[in-house]
Amino acid sequence: MSDDCVMPLSDVQAEACPIVQIIDRVAGKWSVSILVAATRGPVRYTELERSIPGISRRMLTLTLRNLERDGLLERTVYPTVPPKVEYRATESARGLYGHLTGLLEWAEQHRPDIIEARMEYDRAQALAA
Amino acid sequence: MSDDCVMPLSDVQAEACPIVQIIDRVAGKWSVSILVAATRGPVRYTELERSIPGISRRMLTLTLRNLERDGLLERTVYPTVPPKVEYRATESARGLYGHLTGLLEWAEQHRPDIIEARMEYDRAQALAA
DNA sequence: CAGAATCCGTGAAGATACTG
DNA sequence: CAGTATCTTCACGGATTCTG
DSSP states (O other): OOOOSOOOHHHHHHHHSOHHHHHHHHHSTTHHHHHHHHHHSOEEHHHHHHHSTTOOHHHHHHHHHHHHHTTSEEEEEEOOSSOEEEEEEOHHHHTTHHHHHHHHHHHHHHHHHHHHHHHHHHHHHHHHO | OOTTOOOOTTSOHHHHSOHHHHHHHHHSTTHHHHHHHHHHSOEEHHHHHHHSTTOOHHHHHHHHHHHHHTTSEEEEEEOOSSOEEEEEEOHHHHTTHHHHHHHHHHHHHHHHHHHHHHHHHHHHHHHHO
8 A cells, every 4th residue: 555656657647637537528418419420520510509409509619619629629610601610520539439329329228217217216215204 | 417406206307317418427527437347346435436536425425326326336235344335337337338448448548649639729729819 | 434414616507698 | 600708507526524
């Protein structure tokens, strides 16, 4: 236990950008849908807004910015009138596609189970109170 | 993670559980590590606390409760002294293992790229200002 | 050991209105 | 169309204390 020597390099890097943070960015609530869509093909802003139920403009913009900042999305502006902006997944982000769609499939398949498990848990909890 | 969604039974459950919420629960910041560990084998509370850097007691407990509530974790208490509590992934949660470990692998492999992309983005942003 | 309970600061997230 | 700007609310998450 008492390993009070120098902190390994891996831990230092982990502190600068912990793996948990990357997971959150890449598999976060809104990121999943965006990354999947942007991997299938270039998508426009409003297109994303319509295809992701429940997302607000602010959160869409924020998530897009963050994904772009991390080098997962590429943003292309066409200076037309009205303006046109396309987002597409970068090469490194494409490796996520399989896992993310897998997650989405799992979620859809198990949604009924989750809803029921939740109700049962809450019911048991209500009885205890 | 919308952790405090302990909605009353009167709610319309079918629509109150969007796919995005499931994704958040299942692939959330802390859930990933917990689910992966609990799939590999039964894990104890303190064991999880030690193996997940950066997690607080509160978040560990909260995430465990939510995962249990959704039927993804099974909690077993052994009435020994001192008490022993084990968490293990349920059958339905095991289907997530491949996708989650895939995400973790991707994250580890691309961490250097992300760190650099982030620095470059910030540098470009600083120049624009 | 494995939590529960409490307080509290910070940031996430929504709603709305505005703009080039 | 593709965003900003502003305001507000609420939940995340840390720190601490207590307990069976």
